[in-house]
Amino acid sequence: MPLFASTQVSLTELEARLRLHRLPELGPRRFQKLLEAFGSASKAISAPASAWRALGLPTACADARRSLDIRDGAYHALAWLEREGQHLLMVDQPGYPALLAEISDPPPLLFVAGDPGILEKPQLAMVGSRRASRPGMDTAAAFSRSLAGAGFVITSGLALGIDAAAHQAALDVGGQTVGVLGTGLENFYPQRNRRIADAMIAQGSAVISEFPLDAGPQASNFPRRNRIISGLSLGVLVVEASVASGSLITARLAAEQGREVYAIPGSIHHPGARGCHQLIRDGAVLVETIEHILEGLRGWQHLPLSTETPAPIEHPLLCLLFAAPHTSEALADAAGWALPKVLAALTELEMDGRAVSEGGRWFARLS
Template sequence: MNVPAATSVSPAELEARLRLHRLPELGPARFKKLLDAFGSASKALGAPANAWKSLGLPFACAEARREADVRDGASHALSWLERPGQHLLMWDQPDYPALLAEISDPPPFLFVAGDPGILEKPQLAMVGSRRASRPGMDTAAAFSRSLASAGFVITSGLALGIDAAAHQAALDVGGRTVGVLGTGLEKFYPQRNRRLADAMIASGSAVVSEFPLDAAPTASNFPRRNRIISGLSLGVLVVEASVASGSLITARLATEQGREVYAIPGSIHHPGAKGCHQLIREGAMLVETIEHILEALRGWQQLSFSPTVATVTHPLLVLLHAAPHTSESLAISSGWALPKVLAALTELEMDGRAVCESGRWFARVS
């Protein structure tokens, strides 16, 4: 079963968690409230309905936990996890993406098709209109190729338009990319991008979702999906968007999460530029080249990115020469914020001074 070897969750507890995960009106906050109150999902499932009511949980939650489709769905998820390349990450386990764990409402589960290890690598999100113009698509592809070539994982929502252009361009240069769905992994939407998702999985990238495998597309799922796109990433680049675009939701969430927001300007006569212009007025960084993004990250982490800095005197390299570390343990040991650590590790990796293997960072010996 493709759950972490270091997990402390028993098979019975995993099955119970999967059952809770399928209950109606049970989002991340209520899921965690149940586990905090009862100590485990297994005990929560066995608790009386009035105990659930005392926690302020809806009656529908308590009633649905014994329904056949809840049990069957959990069993199906366990079978799904038996197949190669299909994984489940849980918010209280060591392989959960550390940057995502910092947001206010991290998803309890992430179903992953592909390589879960890339979720710990430094990511930049690229989002924009589903009905993008041809120049917008070309711009998205150009930025994605450059950022992927610079070592960043490109993260987006696998929607039509800008999202698809960004994912495809990263693949075209041999880069890695992460697609975050607003549906379950077995209810892929939109179907027009199914082949792109398959190519991502086959090439060592990943497609992820917090929703049960059979969750269908509903309007409320996509804003929830957006917080994961921004939460996994160091920053969000909005390429082309109207003022009503869901991309502006992603940008707002990024700001709330303490992430950088970048926006590419356009013609004042083009409706697809108005959302980016609004973001710039609200404080997003105006971006015309990839160097603007790289410089912003360099200034943010208050490090010079010249090759002479990346020596054994670099604080992170000193730690890595002593022992391998995860990015999260580097943040603890160095006292740096995790986004700053991830940005610094990206530069060290680009300089050939550090390498990530199986979720742990090692110093390269020159």
């Protein structure tokens, strides 16, 4: 049974909302303007074009509302909602996430594949570079496992890199995670992460989108979806990001929405750390351990603290490798060790799964 069956919206009104939702140039604010002006989506759909123009709405909106493409898309969405595990949340109806409803432009409709109930649970967003370093990926996974173990839903954008590492790590410890797409749920992007999305849905988590089911990967949609990632969450943790990263957009939106912003520092020589350093200069909380996040959010915890908080790094070579990848020769110089001693230590670290060599450089790994 689709979730909308428990709301006060009739089937006629639901279809009208789905039609409005597909109109070109009609974002959340214009959608809300129509509902306020006409009292319902069904009345807005049947209103004369002159009434739409009087509200300052684009001509393209009024002209397209009765097109076959718009109508067929709404009918397809109704059929999609009849399937098990597929839901629609509406901003003025029960079941819509309360935190998201507080932002200045909440999505009027949210398509949900999976369990919509987890959207009301305390969430923490984790975001970062699509081209993350191996240490960055390991750090994201370790923090995600700990946060999920502490009772938080891990929310991210199902992108490559840090997002994927965070989602997968939460699943690995039996936690819950929410993926917010920048496409429609039937036009999944990136396809490389489809397996993770399917696992999320199967294991009681959720994948959501504000876009029509068939919406493709348009560049403008991804910054737009970032406000949902931050809007659903109590705070946003940026793990690794350049100064031009979309993750900084998410962090800025989080700050504007009154959410906490956390950032993990890195080496001054690593371009992927510069975005985090910029956020810290701008007032983000510098995070080195899970406690730096949890100490301000203890009232939201549902489960005991995980024991998997990233431990202090004691091995001198690992300290250097977590700062930045090194060749073995560079490690010898930096540590002041003879090269044979460095090579022997690296071999032991590799056998323990704590370091790995790629392309002639060594990378640290969190166990």
